[in-house]
Amino acid sequence: MTRVARGYDIFEEGRHVDIGKLRTDTPGCARVAHLNNAGAALPPRPVIDAVAEHFTLENTIGGYEAAELNAPAVERFYDAVARLIGARADEIAYVENATRAWDMAFYAVPFAEGDRILTTTSEYSSNTIAYQQVAAAKGVSVEVVPDEADGTVSLDALEATLAKGDVRLVSLNHIPTHNGLVNPAADVGRLCREHGVLYLLDACQSAGQLALDVGEIGCDMLSATGRKFLRGPRGTGFLYVRRQIVPTLEPPFLDLHAATWQAPDGFEMREDARRFETWERYVAGQIGLGVAADYAADLGIAEIEEHVTGLAAVLRRKLAARPAATVLDKGERPSGIVTFTVDGHDPAAIKEAAKDRGVNVSVATPRAHGYDPDAVPAAVRASVHYYNTEDELDRFLSVLP
Template sequence: MIDVEKVRSATPGCGHVIHLNNAGSALPPQPVVDAVTKHLQLEATIGGYEAYERAEADIQRFYPAVASLIGAKPDEIAYVENATRAWDLAFYSIPFQRGDRILTTTSEYSSNGIAFQQVAHRHGVRVDVLPDDEHGQLAVDALAAELDRGGVRLVAVNHVPTHNGLVNPAREIGRLCRNAGVLFLLDACQSVGQLTVDVGEIGCDMLSSTGRKFLRGPRGTGFLYVRRDVVGDLEPPVLDLESATWTSPDTYQVRGDARRFETFERYVAGQIGLGVAIDYAAALGMEAIERRVVHLADRLRERLAATPGVTVRDRGAEKCGITTFTVDGREPAEIRDALRSSGINVSITHGTELYDRNALPRAVRASVHYYNTEDELDQLVNALAA
């Protein structure tokens, strides 16, 4: 069980705001703040390169920390500046050919959808959007049917969409992809840190995530997981002296592990801070974190559904810590601004209407984390009622 008062006392922001925008950027705990500022101060005192050498053990700690968190091996992890770039590096490294098919979901992120279209135009690839099932999540039977049709090069879906509380059936997707011998790229930027994520159980070949959301790490940090068995088939779209070795005037050798996706220059203090954030989550236990987050989100949905004029918009057979809702006669931005003036942080979410014809253009998004309290949820609902 999580000692909520202890984690709140270690979170400076809890004393200033009711933060229900964890799907945007969570409040970092003090150990993360201390780790980042300590390294920045070291850089300012002795120099950036010299600080790197002195802190190398803390920097390298990042790889086993991530690996332990998601059930991977340290050589399958790359440090990247954000989840979008991590996803891009994996996606654009796939050697697509004309006629290949990409399967995705109606709730895929807009930035990923843009990348799909760029590759489709560049390489003659076809993008097929799988339908939702009766719960609003990816229809597994439709995926199975499309895989049976053949020609699929990649299945790329999100674990948790940004504009809805549902959790896509990643394990079932992974099982079908393994059986079909098709690459599976999972965007886990909204699931890692609030849900237990194990790449071995899921069966994904690649996974991208961020530091700033539910992991409570620094902004400008993220990571990419690439399974050992496939990394050799993926050449990154960009290379530098970190990811490859210049072996002769006209030849180079790409690294053999996932760090082929890294660059030499990076946010070093952020890498250290993200490693500390992951250790902090691991010490609490991901199963305990998931239980509390889901409990708080379920309670919030119940309270919102019982509030006149409020409609909860979440779908999915399994739901997470993200709750979306609308208020009759009020624009979501108006609700966000009114709540913020009362010291309550929420955000506005945009559905991917180009893929999902049933998606709302906008809704209010309240995303809980384990350091939130039931009293804070009550204050949100009471503010809406007022």
């Protein structure tokens, strides 16, 4: 089992990784105890340098010229992300953020009147808005699969709902933004395959903290961001689309990169996942996200997952020892996201008090997301990463009333 120590951790099982070295590799650690990794993590030095060097090159020789000179680093992004999630490079698209990546996949699904979309009680509000828009435009229905007692999606209920037929898409968040649970993504994938239903996985909060293998999960599409647990630049994300289904999906918009114009009145879409891209993009960010993916893979994503979940378990245990604190996280397998309330104290006030002590946390709004009417309106969200230490947790806990 991973030992959670105070500033000099290692991942004891598997390869030896010095947390002190990783913290030195993360300049932000010298300034702040950053427990807001579910919002945007602190990037490591190789990512910072890759982005800065390309931006400097753009300012020195020109944007087009810099992209041409750095073409191998731009192209490396596809191999790096594919390696991280067990995909092929031609199944990866670079997209400017997770929401746009998810949108490009969702709006490409050929919905027809009478189709059903299945989702969960803990869905992200941006996704629920998209469901409602398509429901109104296409005459589809949106159905919420109930939870198990532990808060994860009920597999029995999902199987029963799939068996009724007419399901076009199962859309699942792997880890909700406002809750520490981890949904059983691979079990959902098995059921979707058995019933021949498309499966879209929102991995915005899991990419970079949990081991992901799209073959094992069985998803057809997966969206993720760069800025959270992957520790990449803001304004970056990616979309995975399984090679076999790419031809069945037409992106909601195309440009001269995603398709080729066949004058005077025709066009032909790309045959790979890059049909979901646009030509103009944040090139320095794409390079940086590829570096971030390689950085995580080189450290070992299984070791990262073990350390992150172990540190989060320490925080939950210490919070549970405080009579006024209520830990809200659900699921049999909690993630690195820890949410809680403190009796009689506003989560926003706790966030500000922590900020005054050099600790970053955020406020989650569970009732503003998903379909759970019993969710609390607001909670403190502390999300840990492998460069955090138990000393930092104690520093945060000292702020609490």
